[in-house]
Amino acid sequence: MRQAGAYSGILCGGISGRTGPHLLPLARIKKIMKKSGDDVKMISGEAPIVFSKACELFIEELTQRSWLVTMQGKRRTLNKEDVTSAVLATDIFDFLVNLVSET
């Protein structure tokens, strides 16, 4: 079914649908980008597309690291504390420290 939507996109224009099975909604990404600062003016059409893939990679990495903590605890349920531990243990996730520390 995805190809059907992909084809009709040629007639409609726009970037949704035809660029393949994005897992994350581009309009929502754009909204979050705009909210990131009062002075965010314009966003190219490609920027949310890059983010849709980047967020996949990000979720995968954060999940992977969190699951390692879960396994170390010999558990099968990934919980919030595992995510917190993963964030604290990873330098590039420093920007998340405040977010995961709030309870």
Place this chain on the structure above:
Amino acid sequence: MQHGNSSNSNRNNNIINDTNNGNTTNCDTVPQPCMVREQDQYMPIANVIRIMRRILPAHAKISDDAKETIQECVSEYISFITGEANERCQREQRKTITAEDVLWAMGKLGFDDYVEPLTVFLSRYRENENERTSLRGEPILKRGIDYGQMMMAPYGPAFHMGHHQGMFDAAATAMGGYFRDASGAAGSSSPASLTKNFDPFGQFK
């Protein structure tokens, strides 16, 4: 377009939520409006969970608060990168945040492992777009994306729906997508008979 949650009427929730950190777990009695998590500032949780499940073994379980936390982290990630990309735009006196700005910001903020796969992803997207727009009205011969190749047959006058035989050659079977959209063009052919042995994606299995 995407049809996500668009509850634009509850602007107040945004402000209250920021100080509450969208905490849904503290309601002992009837949840007050201020306790509702404003969903349109996050990626849909179902999508987030689906991506997580690609990494986790089948038996793994995920707590609700872990799902919500990761959902929040994604939004924070987008804001973080966008902020840096936006600063660069302003320094260079440009008004539009481009894909390159986003990639640059990721590299600068430590996500350089992502830059290469994203660059490949972006160039495939662009290739795809260029073929689509520049070949409008002519046969689109190649539509390669990350996710698989698809051959599309001409959709001009040469395409004749009367021919049952013609529908089953390699090029025609690949245009299942078109056929499904052009339901009006079926003409005298009975849709049922055409689709009976019709496996447009057979070659991709």
